[in-house]
Amino acid sequence: MNLIFIAWELDRLRWVPTALLADLVERDGLCMWAFTDVPPWADEEMTDRELAARMCAGCPVRDECLELELRTAGEDTVGVWGALSADDRRELYPHWLQRGERAERGPRS
Numbered sequence: 234m235n236l237i238f239i240a241w242e243l244d245r246l247r248w249v250p251t252a253l254l255a256d257l258v259e260r261d262g263l264c265m266w267a268f269t270d271v272p273p274w275a276d277e278e279m280t281d282r283e284l285a286a287r288m289c290a291g292c293p294v295r296d297e298c299l300e301l302e303l304r305t306a307g308e309d310t311v312g313v314w315g316a317l318s319a320d321d322r323r324e325l326y327p328h329w330l331q332r333g334e335r336a337e338r339g340p341r342s
């Protein structure tokens with residue numbers, strides 16, 4: 234997994250207001266509306282990384298979800314968001330924080 238590339242891809246979202254990201258994820262996020270029932274794979278044994286790949290496959294707002302989670306939870310992130318496991322997001326976080334103007338503006342701006 235190339236974390237620097239993922240951080241680079243998120244650069245395009247760095248000026249999108251957090252409230253707008255939250256609206257987009259809530260409106261279009263696959264897990265927000267597609268899983269009205271228990272998914273058929275819910276009982277399968279999976280690592281968090283496998284669960285993230287399965288749950289977020291085809292979601293149209295993966296980058297927005299990931300950017301939002303990095304901004305709002307940062308290193309304290311838990312669960313599956315933005316098609317990544319919590320361990321992968323914690324590893325991504327310092328790379329993401331260094332990009333754009335985030336280091337000067339702070340992660341939540």
Ligand code: SF4
Nearest residue numbers: 262264289292298315
């Ligand atoms: S990327 Fe995954 S966790 Fe985020 S909204 Fe889409 S399905 Fe849900």
